[in-house]
Amino acid sequence: MAKKLTASDVPIGATAPELRHVLTRTDLVRYAGASGDFNPMHHDEVKATGAGQPSVFGHGMLSMGFLATAITSYVGVGNVAEFSVRFAKQTWPGEELVTQVTVTGTREENGTTLVDLDVRLTNAEGEEKVLGNASAWIGE
Amino acid sequence: MTDQVNLEALIGVVTTTSTVVVERGPVAFFASSVFDESEVYTSEAAANLQGFDAIPAPPTFPFVMENWGRFSDVQESDEPQNPGIMVALAPLLAQGGLILHGEQSFSYHRAVQVGDVLKGHGTIVDAYRKESKGKTMTFVVTETLWSDAETGDPVVSARFNVIHRS
Structure with a gap:
């Protein structure tokens, strides 16, 4: 597994480096291909507007995947133990998505040490798109 | 209504019985689709340096791996065909309305890796209804456990919460 954080790296309130990405229609098409999710609401502007949406919109799982990128960049690939989210708002092409990963505590479980994280994805205006939490194994 | x-x-309705193969190309492509440029997803040497014996997959790859690696010749013949969550949702959709992905969670024993052959077993674990502002919200929660096909060891479990709004 990737090198683990240690308890001294993750005081309560510590934050992971923020990732930012301006969402494009091409991103949605790439994610559709990479995930196999071809719901037309995510790539077909004609169908999306016909269904009353302002435009195509992002897959919830693309948002969760971007948050996962921020989490593994911080805790190390292979160290994530749990990752749960609620999808609050749709994401739209042209919006800048911003990750926020904040330490809420550490705990012992089954002889391992875990860091608990509050995770959220917002747009640049602070509207919350995805909210949740994660935990990751850390070293001594 | x-x-x-x-x-x-x-x-208790079974939603998934699958055997999937995890391949290198889909994992690398998936990582790029979630804006992850880490070399660990594209280079075996980089993966080895990080302590993996094969290239790992990003955390949310288990959600999509059936779409890539559920090959017909690796399915066990005594397993039922993959009925899918839509079997359960079809009667709801027949009443009109919209399906939304409400929540998603994963619990990991280890990262999924290239070369894994994984067996998935999914069931509906909860289903309930709420009335809100004159709308009927129906929640259906599915849990799928993925295990190593060879050893039987658990790898990851995924909890998928969909909402039907009508």
Whole structure:
């Protein structure tokens, strides 16, 4: 597994480096291909507007995947133990998505040490798109 | 609504019985699609340096791996065909309305890796209804456990919460 954080790296309130990405229609098409999710609401502007949406919109799982990128960049690939989210708002092409990963505590479980994280994805205006939490194994 | 779907009968319905193969190309492409440029997803040497014996997959890859690696020749013949969550949702959709992905969670024993052959078993674990602002919200929760096909060791479990709004 990737090198683990240690308890001294993750005081309560510590934050992971923020990732930012301006969402494009091409991103949605790439994610559709990479995930196999071809719901037309995510790539077909004609169908999306016909269904009353302002435009195509992002897959919830693309948002969760971007948050996962921020989490593994911080805790190390292979160290994530749990990752749960609620999808609050749709994401739209042209919006800048911003990750926020904040330490809420550490705990012992089954002889391992875990860091608990509050995770959220917002747009640049602070509207919350995805909210949740994660935990990751850390070293001594 | 007079003819509501019997939600209690949904609990226990099998939604997935799959064997999937995890391949290198889909993992690398998936990582790029979630804006992850880490070399660990594209280079075996980089993966080895980080302590993996094969290239790992990003955390949310388990959600999509059936779409890539559920090959017909690796399915066990005594398993039922993959009935899918839509079997359970079809009666709801027949009443109109919209399906939304409400929540998603994963619990990991280890990262999924290239070369893994994984067996998935998914069931509906909860189904309930709420009335909100004159709308009927029906929640269906599915849990899928993925295990190593060779050893039987658990690898990851995924909890998928969909909402039907009508």
